[in-house]
Amino acid sequence: MSKDLFFFGTKGDILSIFYEAEKNLSLRYVESGLFEENNSLIYYSIDSIPGLGINTSGEAISKSYLVLSKKEELTVRDVLQRNGTMNYAIDQLENPDTTVFWPGGIYEDKYLIQGRLASISDSSRSKDLQKEITKIIKKSLNVSMVHGLAMRHVH
Template sequence: MFDITAQAADGSVVRIQTVTTLADGTTLTPSEAAAAARIQAASQSGDRLILVPKGTSLDSISQIIAKGTQAMKRIFFYATGRDIFSVTRLVEEKMSLKYILANHDLYVPPGDDAPVYYSASSISGLGKASRPASATCERYVVAEKNVSINMITEKVKGIDKAYFSISNCADCIEFNAGGMWEDKVLLNGLIQTWSDSKLAQRLMRQFQSAFKKNNFERIAYFWVGPEAYELLRQGGRLTRGTDAASSFDLQLPA
């Protein structure tokens, strides 16, 4: 067993960690998947988490590390409602998707089921932030329609909880659109996965391709939609949260 953290020449962090898997040798146990998702969520843009199943041979470890350094794990962006719908429309032309609200108990009335949508255009309010910080806005587990996704069940303070999370689905990605908060501040969005699976990586590539085809500008490590760029050009604030320090605000290139 090992846990290695190293810093690449570009300043990004690469973490290589051994994990316990199910009998198939590739699927993470629920606890390991949840831990990987937490590490991924806490990491900075450009950082990479590479997971190595315990008992893997040295030759296979080298292959896993090589694959892991090539995998796409996070896409940060700024997008208005029209910006983001232009992206999801292109992706949905290529793939039949479903969007399931993650941790739905935080957003819907007690006892309600997690909403499931088969197009981003069906999600009411997408592109308008429901909370003043991107990290607390709604997140959706996104997968192809035929992918089976099991709920996570756990007991919290004596109460049984069941919810959806990407930590329980290797073939899924997580989609947080961010959006406009009170018509004053545009919060960043994030698409991410902890998984190197073919399906998860295909989803990541499709979204990145859609950003490019819809003329999103690349500023720092963010993709910036046409309307979002115009907002920035006119002096609007693009940031991760209304209470964030101004150092976190996106700036036009010099």
């Protein structure tokens, strides 16, 4: 069962949220997806992710990152392709104690694209991680939830 939180936040918002999370949780971020090379891009702080807060596609589903404890082992899954080559998947299938983060961000200097925090895992560690980061997002962005979408209160 998927647990999703959609939110709108600038680079400053995202940094603030994850700096707070990093104070309480020992986190690292790993670019997720299917790759031709077995080269994991691992970031030990939110501010080391290149291009954070900038969305280059205009799409909400863009680069994503597994968020996991620094203590958790990362598993990279081999995926045999039809042409016989091997690709490498970094996802929740073999890393159930994680959550997935799409940063969203500014597109073409004028549009704010939504970010998302989601998990398909039923592991207690994943649920706890999702819950803690969701709590920080709601507090930091002063939001309320409407059908899974974080709506920002503007005063």
